[in-house]
Amino acid sequence: MSLSQFMEKRTSFNPFVIGLTLFFILLLVAMILIAPEQTQSLLNQAKAGIFANFSWFYILAFSIFLGFLLTLSVSSLGNIKLGSDEEEPEFSFLSWLAMLFAAGMGVGLMFFGAAEPLTHYLSEITSGAPEHRQQEALLHTLFHWGIHAWAVYGTIALALAYFGFRYKLPLALRSCFYPLLKDRINGKMGDLIDIMALLATLFGIITTLGFGAAQLGAGLHQMGWVSENSFGLQVIVITVVMSLALFSAISGVGKGVKILSELNLTLAFLLLVFVLLTGPTLYLLSAFSDNIGNYLSNLVQLSFKTYVYEQEHTAWFSGWTVLYWAWWCSWAPFVGLFIARISKGRTIREFIFGVLVIPSVFGILWFTVFGNTAIWLNEGDAAGALGQMISSPETLLFKFLDYLPLPTVSGLVSLIVISLFFITSADSGIYVLNNIASRDKSLTSPNWQTVMWGLLMSMVAIVLMQSGGLANLQTMTLMVALPFAVLMLIMCFSLWKGLNADKKYFATKVNPTSIFWTGEKWKERLGQMMNQTQEKDILRFLKHTALPAMRELRQELIGKYNLSVEIHALLEQEEPAVELVIQKESLRDFMYGIKSVGREVSEQLINDENLPHIQHHTTYEPYTYFFDGRVGYDVQYMDQAELIADILKQYERYLSLLDDVGQELMAHEQTELAE
CATH class of the missing domain: 1.20.1740 (Amino acid/polyamine transporter I)
Structure with missing residues (x-):
């Protein structure tokens, strides 16, 4: 039986670990037995060196x-x-x-x-x-x-x-x-x-x-x-x-x-x-x-x-x-x-x-x-x-x-x-x-x-x-x-x-936009999840999903409720974005924006054979941003109707705050901006 076979079958040892450890210990013992005075001198020098340095x-x-x-x-x-x-x-x-x-x-x-x-x-x-x-x-x-x-x-x-x-x-x-x-x-x-x-x-x-x-x-x-x-x-x-x-x-x-x-x-x-x-x-x-x-x-x-x-x-x-x-x-x-x-x-x-x-x-x-x-x-x-x-x-x-x-x-x-x-x-x-x-x-x-x-x-x-x-x-x-x-x-x-x-x-929660998901479009959702989105995909989403949804909502808000609403299409800037702004005279305007955000992908995910769809070092996501600076979220899986519902959800929050702390806070900030 060879040494490697013995180590494998008759021991629990890691050969490399136990081999180097035993070599060091036996070398020390041999040095002490063969040349005790010289070894003692070396140990004393090592001790003094560690103390000094x-x-x-x-x-x-x-x-x-x-x-x-x-x-x-x-x-x-x-x-x-x-x-x-x-x-x-x-x-x-x-x-x-x-x-x-x-x-x-x-x-x-x-x-x-x-x-x-x-x-x-x-x-x-x-x-x-x-x-x-x-x-x-x-x-x-x-x-x-x-x-x-x-x-x-x-x-x-x-x-x-x-x-x-x-x-x-x-x-x-x-x-x-x-x-x-x-x-x-x-x-x-x-x-x-x-x-x-x-x-x-x-x-x-x-x-x-x-x-x-x-x-x-x-x-x-x-x-x-x-x-x-x-x-x-x-x-x-x-x-x-x-x-x-x-x-x-x-x-x-x-x-x-x-x-x-x-x-x-x-x-x-x-x-x-x-x-x-x-x-x-x-x-x-x-x-x-x-x-x-x-x-x-x-x-x-x-x-x-x-x-x-x-x-x-x-x-x-x-x-x-x-x-x-x-x-x-x-x-x-x-x-x-x-x-x-x-x-x-x-x-x-x-x-x-x-x-x-x-x-x-x-x-x-x-x-x-x-x-x-x-x-x-x-x-x-x-x-x-x-x-x-x-x-x-x-x-x-x-x-x-x-x-x-x-x-x-x-x-x-x-x-x-x-x-x-x-x-x-x-x-x-x-x-x-x-x-x-x-x-x-x-x-x-x-x-x-x-x-x-x-x-x-x-x-x-x-x-x-x-x-x-x-x-x-x-x-x-x-x-x-x-x-x-x-x-x-x-x-x-x-x-x-x-x-x-x-x-x-453990602090990461399910994407808030998933509340709109139903079983009707599950294959479409899966296809999107298995596609590593790039900047061109986000531009397509902004042009063909986000902007039409905002325009449809703007038409309803102006035509039926006589609100002052603007849409800003910022597609040529470094981080392409679109914004829907509902203006208020005495308060900060409501703003719901979506911008393209790049995120680095780890080398480990790119090299993982079980994730063949991940090939690029950077992936892009359409992230929301708001008038009050809150952290946004990814909305790439929404269709036009779901996006309108999400904008209205944020607008409903905005309106509910007018009767509470938000009115005082937003009025104060609006005054500062005017100055």
Whole structure:
């Protein structure tokens, strides 16, 4: 069996996508194993280059994502549903919010909950009195974990859900570019999009595995179960956790994973409540309110701040904010696909509110409870001992719990929570990787592919950690997230284009002139519809249909009702037109006009073999225009009697307005015209 036959029959892989991805990853691993020092030097240079040249881009891109979502939420586009107009949400509002709440939890919150605020508090990024430094420390932490992170997730989730449920395209990243690429999303352009998404997601998950392994090892050491948190222990942790994740993925025990996820969420919430109640409770509740206000009041400034005027802080800015922004980009396909799957039937406005607000508020609560308590303990009972451990954040959480009641119980609960987050993240990550790499998103991936992804992630995580620790994992995330951030900006434009086309499509009503149609002339109507009208056809319509109809009506209005009526035949001008004008002494004249309007035809319609009648790049239509500037409509399907009826319909509207606002408005305008 040839390789191509094997790929076709025994895998769900897209050969081009998986081939280039594996080539890049195996090349990286080989370089680290063969020339570790040179590779380390290259990675450091790449990291420094990105920090020096593209930090501004990350900051600006994330602000664009947030601004884009907020703009959609307040515009009329926010009313569009993620699905058909009749679609009802798959989950109740409260259940949906609960799942968003669960999506906001992860290994990262456990790893950085106490460590990051304390680190900022003791760094040069904060200054002044201890209270002010504490407030600034929480502000920077909340900025990293708040609404900007969820704006990235929300952007990609919205695009996936919209094109998946509204356009009925596969729930895949390449589908998000349909308005720009059309059917080319199924070709090499779509493959390149999948490769970028695959690499970003892969290294984002691997980085999380590295953090989780380091913290689990630290927890086992702190509990006294192992002598030290060595690299070998972390390899064992990764192996055991990935084996459990593979067992979960292969056995298909989805219900069991769901139960474990719900149990994990419950345990994490209980841990949060435990720290709140055993720590300085009233102080934390007050700090929670203060942290929300301080975060919101500084949000705009921080959204665009690149520390160009504070060069002494650029190293901190690069090592924290820019790395976080890259990490969120790499996690966006993973979290975005989960959010998209549960959001069918929601309006865009409801979706944006839920995704941006609910997880962000929970993040503020989490870091207030753990971060403020850690700083409070460090300045009190710990006497600076916690601050001495900020260089090993994986250990700090367990040391932090030692200063609270029942440290053994809370430490054990933390280990369980981290382990379950670790397992469920790896399990879900494997599913997403299989989805992105698949040639057909509806195909079920064979079990050996699941094992392959597990082994690949474990191998790369171990090799990168052995050569340079967590810093190497962060560097790779930083490198692959940069092109993906560019891709996401293009995705925003594609989504905007798709939404506007959607609005125009569903807002377009049946041609008002069709109310005159009967079944008597259906063949004639069909013949007209199947003819791409040109300017000569419109001139013929104006001369042989519109002008005779207007003359017949003018004769009746003058002869029987003694009105002053004029007809203007403007057939020689650039846009040929005819007008019927009924004059009034004190008011603006009534005018009903028809003009030839050209409209560009897309290349796609011209090349469509199923539309052989469309051959010209421009088509022409006879469009009405009125005395009051209203938008007109196409009247090419009307005969003389129907055209007279339409003119009278507009004249009847004109007369009815004379007794209402129209008289005052039109009299005022007539005076201005006279002056």
